[in-house]
Amino acid sequence: xxxxxxxxxxxxxxxxxxxxxxxxxxxxxxxxxxxxxxxxxxxxxxxxxxxxxxxxxxxxxxxxxxxxxxxxxxxxxxxxxxxxxxxxxxxxxxxxxxxxxxxxxxxxxxxxxxxxxxxxxxxxxxxxxxxxxxxxxxxxxxxxxxxxxxxxxxxxxxxxxxxxxxxxxxxxxxxxxxxxxxxxxxxxxxxxxxxxxxxxxxxxxxxxxxxxxxxxxxxxxxxxxxxxxxxxxxxxxxxxxxxxxxxxxxxxxxxxxxxxxxxxxxxxxxxxxxxxxxxxxxxxxxxxxxxxxxxxxxxxxxxxxxxxxxxxxxxxxxxxxxxxxxxxxxxxxxxxxxxx
Amino acid sequence: xxxxxxxxxxxxxxxxxxxxxxxxxxxxxxxxxxxxxxxxxxxxxxxxxxxxxxxxxxxxxxxxxxxxxxxxxxxxxxxxxxxxxxxxxxxxxxxxxxxxxxxxxxxxxxxxxxxxxxxxxxxxxxxxxxxxxxxxxxxxxxxxxxxxxxxxxxxxxxxxxxxxxxxxxxxxxxxxxxxxxxxxxxxxxxxxxxxxxxxxxxxxxxxxxxxxxxxxxxxxxxxxxxxxxxxxxxxxxxxxxxxxxxxxxxxxxxxxxxxxxxxxxxxxxxxxxxxxxxxxxxxxxxxxxxxxxxxxxxxxxxxxxxxxxxxxxxxxxxxxxxxxxxxxxxxxxxxxxxxx
Numbered sequence: 001x002x003x004x005x006x007x008x009x010x011x012x013x014x015x016x017x018x019x020x021x022x023x024x025x026x027x028x029x030x031x032x033x034x035x036x037x038x039x040x041x042x043x044x045x046x047x048x049x050x051x052x053x054x055x056x057x058x059x060x061x062x063x064x065x066x067x068x069x070x071x072x073x074x075x076x077x078x079x080x081x082x083x084x085x086x087x088x089x090x091x092x093x094x095x096x097x098x099x100x101x102x103x104x105x106x107x108x109x110x111x112x113x114x115x116x117x118x119x120x121x122x123x124x125x126x127x128x129x130x131x132x133x134x135x136x137x138x139x140x141x142x143x144x145x146x147x148x149x150x151x152x153x154x155x156x157x158x159x160x161x162x163x164x165x166x167x168x169x170x171x172x173x174x175x176x177x178x179x180x181x182x183x184x185x186x187x188x189x190x191x192x193x194x195x196x197x198x199x200x201x202x203x204x205x206x207x208x209x210x211x212x213x214x215x216x217x218x219x220x221x222x223x224x225x226x227x228x229x230x231x232x233x234x235x236x237x238x239x240x241x242x243x244x245x246x247x248x249x250x251x252x253x254x255x256x257x258x259x260x261x262x263x264x265x266x267x268x269x270x271x272x273x274x275x276x277x278x279x280x281x282x283x284x285x286x287x288x289x290x291x292x293x294x295x296x297x298x299x300x301x302x303x304x305x306x307x308x309x310x311x312x313x314x315x316x317x318x319x320x321x322x323x324x325x326x327x328x329x330x331x332x333x334x335x336x337x338x339x340x
Numbered sequence: 341x342x343x344x345x346x347x348x349x350x351x352x353x354x355x356x357x358x359x360x361x362x363x364x365x366x367x368x369x370x371x372x373x374x375x376x377x378x379x380x381x382x383x384x385x386x387x388x389x390x391x392x393x394x395x396x397x398x399x400x401x402x403x404x405x406x407x408x409x410x411x412x413x414x415x416x417x418x419x420x421x422x423x424x425x426x427x428x429x430x431x432x433x434x435x436x437x438x439x440x441x442x443x444x445x446x447x448x449x450x451x452x453x454x455x456x457x458x459x460x461x462x463x464x465x466x467x468x469x470x471x472x473x474x475x476x477x478x479x480x481x482x483x484x485x486x487x488x489x490x491x492x493x494x495x496x497x498x499x500x501x502x503x504x505x506x507x508x509x510x511x512x513x514x515x516x517x518x519x520x521x522x523x524x525x526x527x528x529x530x531x532x533x534x535x536x537x538x539x540x541x542x543x544x545x546x547x548x549x550x551x552x553x554x555x556x557x558x559x560x561x562x563x564x565x566x567x568x569x570x571x572x573x574x575x576x577x578x579x580x581x582x583x584x585x586x587x588x589x590x591x592x593x594x595x596x597x598x599x600x601x602x603x604x605x606x607x608x609x610x611x612x613x614x615x616x617x618x619x620x621x622x623x624x625x626x627x628x629x630x631x632x633x634x635x636x637x638x639x640x641x642x643x644x645x646x647x648x649x650x651x652x653x654x655x656x657x658x659x660x661x662x663x664x665x666x667x668x669x670x671x672x673x674x675x676x677x678x679x680x
Contacts, residue, residue: 007438024457025456030422032422041424042424045426047462081360084370088468095343117365121344123387123390124390126465134379
């Protein structure tokens with residue numbers, strides 16, 4: 001078990017469960033009973049130099065912080081109502097910085113009907129944003145636990161593009177020695193590819209319409225949003241469900257833009273798709289008799305959805321390659337150790 | 341208007357108000373309608389070197405972060421249900437640090453029936469904690485707006501003790517040059533005084549039972565929790581209510597411990613009470629015909645309550661001294677400028 005997951009496990013064991021808490025720490029969000037029905041709540045933080053590069057446009061940052069928080073709700077099959085925003089910002093900044101952060105966050109929330117209702121400001125050496133979002137399930141709450149052997153594994157979007165976008169942003173900022181050393185520059189990418197990769201990193205799209213469909217139509221037995229890396233998050237879903245998740249190498253969606261970047265930078269596109277992180281796509285499992293629903297996803301879901309693997313009895317997450325099964329549950333970002 | 345308040349004002353003007361949002365940014369917490377009734381939500385962050393000293397015991401920090409969040413709910417006359425906790429912690433720390441923070445936070449919440457249901461972890465150069473709490477009003481929500489000319493002003497507890505406790509903690513940590521320069525050491529304080537001041541700073545008591553009584557018995561026309569300083573927070577209540585708040589110098593509660601510290605350190609106890617901050621006491625206004633309720637507060641309120649002033653028509657917050665009225669709405673901490 002990875003340090004971050006071990007932390008959550010130790011915390012869960014130490015906490016006394018209350019009846020009103022349907023899902024506590026360890027899922028994408030928490031679900032609590034309230035007199036008016038279940039609430040789904042979640043919180044996410046972005047920290048300068050950890051989750052984003054210094055000098056990032058505040059208008060982008062506030063938007064991204066909200067998108068990241070909403071992605072957790074999407075994975076639970078919930079729709080947001082309102083959110084709180086905490087901003088830490090350095091003494092050197094004027095009030096324009098937190099205002100730009102807050103306004104871009106508020107605007108992003110409004111796109112999904114989620115109001116910014118309050119927050120807190122604090123001085124801090126680095127910029128950080130912490131978003132807490134509340135919403136309601138659109139049907140039965142979708143959890144990480146629930147996948148069953150025989151289920152089909154689906155993934156939205158194009159994993160690894162965000163990681164490539166981060167590498168491009170770093171190279172553009174002149175901060176990536178490895179880029180210089182590898183002898184590539186972002187200018188060597190076709191403009192549409194570079195634009196697409198940067199957007200994947202800087203402006204992820206919370207898969208709320210897809211998550212809503214999963215909950216409303218009871219299409220998913222389990223789901224997780226891919227934030228730390230497809231491999232590690234597949235491993236989390238597998239562990240929560242007590243099953244084995246097998247991703248099939250030939251079905252892993254590798255976008256042309258990612259392939260172009262990988263070739264330019266001398267990286268392995270599949271490894272980037274598995275370990276990249278920051279994707280904010282939904283990985284979910286579906287009973288075989290419902291899998292047909294995804295052969296032609298309606299446009300209002302707003303995302304491509306692709307069958308990427310299968311659920312078996314056993315444990316762990318694996319990539320099935322020509323030479324056999326390779327464990328992937330360690331491929332990704334861990335807030336306790338691996339530096340992105 | 342102070343920069344922090346101007347920020348909130350600009351943000352409020354830019355946000356489109358939704359009917360479900362009863363109280364948005366600018367009060368101690370937000371109030372939103374949910375199908376089961378109103379929810380009161382609030383968030384607060386503590387940042388190392390800004391809100392606490394480096395090396396602080398994590399068991400104390402987690403507890404304090406929750407207390408600070410609960411204090412906002414107390415000021416609204418609400419009782420907490422659940423909270424989320426985001427922790428930023430440095431790479432050098434093991435998982436024991438966030439675990440100690442989270443467990444002490446969870447334990448503090450449980451004292452008031454508030455469960456820790458989720459959170460987020462992130463690497464960060466400095467430790468920070470962000471708590472998002474939600475609960476339900478115990479009666480009519482108490483806001484900063486609502487004070488009327490003729491109302492009586494009450495304050496719980498002993499303002500300025502926390503500021504003195506911070507000075508003592510700094511001197512103990514050897515980090516306060518002014519303490520050395522002024523030629524005092526914490527050892528010169530009587531042990532009970534030092535203990536009391538340190539506790540006021542490190543372990544504030546959220547005034548939830550008092551806040552509940554204010555809401556249940558409709559005793560307060562307006563309330564605020566004193567977090568940035570009695571002066572500035574009195575000014576905020578006055579502005580929100582469009583009234584003048586007059587604190588009466590002779591009725592300002594100065595504890596013997598604060599008086600002893602002020603004498604030792606060559607500081608003015610009244611100035612510390614007005615500008616200190618971190619008090620987490622409730623400042624509230626009461627119609628004159630209800631003021632008698634506070635002549636002998638029941639022990640279950642858990643706090644001393646003292647009449648400290650009056651509400652008049654006009655604006656601003658003032659201290660009435662022998663020589664006349666002195667504006668105090670600028671006395672306190674501002675996250676945009678003044679360094680504590």
